[in-house]
Amino acid sequence: MRIGEKILYFSTLSSTNDMARQLALQGEAEGTVVVADEQTSGRGTKGRSWFSTASLGLYASIILRPKRPELSLLPLAMGLACRQTLNEIYGLNVALKWPNDLIINNKKVGGLLLESSFSGGVPVYAIFGLGLNLNHGPDDFPEELRDKAISLRQAYGHRVDREEILNQLWPNINFWYQVFLDGQDKRIINFFEQHHIFSKGEEIRIDFNGQEIIGLFDGLSPDGALVIVTAEGRKQLTTGEVSLKR
Amino acid sequence: MKTSKREDYPSLEKEMKPKIDLEEIARLLKLIEEKNLTIFELEIEGFKIKISKEPKIKAPGPLNTWVPQSALNNTVSPSPVMEEKPQPEPQENLHYITSPIVGTFYRAPDPTSPPFVEVGDVVKKGQTLCIIEAMKLMNEIESDIDGIIREILVENGKPVEYGQRLFSIQPIS
Numbered sequence: 001m002r003i004g005e006k007i008l009y010f011s012t013l014s015s016t017n018d019m020a021r022q023l024a025l026q027g028e029a030e031g032t033v034v035v036a037d038e039q040t041s042g043r044g045t046k047g048r049s050w051f052s053t054a055s056l057g058l059y060a061s062i063i064l065r066p067k068r069p070e071l072s073l074l075p076l077a078m079g080l081a082c083r084q085t086l087n088e089i090y091g092l093n094v095a096l097k098w099p100n101d102l103i104i105n106n107k108k109v110g111g112l113l114l115e116s117s118f119s120g121g122v123p124v125y126a127i128f129g130l131g132l133n134l135n136h137g138p139d140d141f142p143e144e145l146r147d148k149a150i151s152l153r154q155a156y157g158h159r160v161d162r163e164e165i166l167n168q169l170w171p172n173i174n175f176w177y178q179v180f181l182d183g184q185d186k187r188i189i190n191f192f193e194q195h196h197i198f199s200k201g202e203e204i205r206i207d208f209n210g211q212e213i214i215g216l217f218d219g220l221s222p223d224g225a226l227v228i229v230t231a232e233g234r235k236q237l238t239t240g241e242v243s244l245k246r
Numbered sequence: 247m248k249t250s251k252r253e254d255y256p257s258l259e260k261e262m263k264p265k266i267d268l269e270e271i272a273r274l275l276k277l278i279e280e281k282n283l284t285i286f287e288l289e290i291e292g293f294k295i296k297i298s299k300e301p302k303i304k305a306p307g308p309l310n311t312w313v314p315q316s317a318l319n320n321t322v323s324p325s326p327v328m329e330e331k332p333q334p335e336p337q338e339n340l341h342y343i344t345s346p347i348v349g350t351f352y353r354a355p356d357p358t359s360p361p362f363v364e365v366g367d368v369v370k371k372g373q374t375l376c377i378i379e380a381m382k383l384m385n386e387i388e389s390d391i392d393g394i395i396r397e398i399l400v401e402n403g404k405p406v407e408y409g410q411r412l413f414s415i416q417p418i419s
Binding site for chain 1 (some may be wrong): 256267271272275278279291292293294295296297298299300343346347348349350371372374379380381383384385386387388389390403405
């Protein structure tokens with residue numbers, strides 16, 4: 001089944017990823033999508049909450065059952081599909097921030113959360129979750145997020161339509177998922193670097209589990225890790241919060 | 247609508263304001279699959295389902311015949327076979343759970359939760375043992391056997407390599 005052929009819409013869920021995971025555990029096929037108007041405990045990575053107000057955002061999760069054992073490039077491929085979709089519809093310049101943020105004007109417009117389950121070294125399922133800020137006005141974000149978050153409405157100047165975005169998203173998601181399954185890793189890496197918020201050679205700061213690493217961004221490794229050149233040499237990171245050093 | 251089974255999903259009950267439960271959704275999905283419908287829409291309070299499959303006339307696209315490169319040119323295989331290689335000290339048939347990816351090892355779903363498992367815990371096949379994070383992809387690693395956790399071989403928050411041993415499990419037969 002192609003992604004987006006079957007969509008389940010809910011008015012309220014605790015989190016779309018949790019519902020998609022429940023369905024996956026019950027044997028639901030690859031490609032089924034869960035969409036909610038509101039998430040009561042939407043999640044970011046590591047259990048951080050994702051601010052999900054009723055009907056202002058797009059909250060969707062997709063059940064995937066990838067026939068490829070290593071998934072490290074999957075988040076990057078999905079990010080490319082989302083970026084492309086917003087660019088096609090609204091002409092917006094959406095940048096990617098390694099590994100899972102969608103950025104407009106240096107503010108976060110959306111984020112991806114991928115969760116998978118491995119047994120015996122093989123993925124049983126993966127859930128791709130997407131949260132996008134759609135129609136928030138400046139007052140709709142909590143105060144602590146106002147400098148960091150932006151909605152498509154703020155960036156585009158008009159209200160945006162969730163269904164329009166979803167309809168355009170499915171072909172792009174299917175395309176980039178196939179690129180990933182086909183093992184066109186260089187293509188994913190090249191496009192990601194091309195649309196990345198920092199260019200090679202820029203000085204960046206990474207918060208790596210509380211430890212600060214400063215160095216020059218040197219693109220991505222073949223398996224999607226962030227490469228940074230520090231005083232101690234080249235390092236590859238698979239986790240961490242990245243920002244520009246200013 | 248049948249609602250008697252809701253207690254089976256306590257965590258979902260409060261969020262599922264819609265007058266439909268997970269079991270009913272699952273049954274509905276199965277029915278739609280059996281009937282092989284290409285277009286289907288149903289809307290009830292708080293829930294909507296939309297199916298719009300392309301008719302199956304086109305030749306099926308390339309099936310995902312992914313040949314794992316890592317499996318071809320990497321001698322470290324996460325399959326149970328590798329666990330048979332001799333150990334420095336003869337352990338009583340311990341089964342090892344290895345990391346399927348390079349990433350960061352987490353023993354709990356989030357910093358405020360207790361670990362998934364402790365040494366001495368009895369675990370079932372399919373039970374989550376840890377999370378390995380890479381590229382913000384949270385990979386839950388399940389046990390592939392029933393057994394007792396004998397060792398936890400990596401510290402919380404530490405990086406792990408592909409094929410690295412994470413847990414030793416004494417199988418229960």
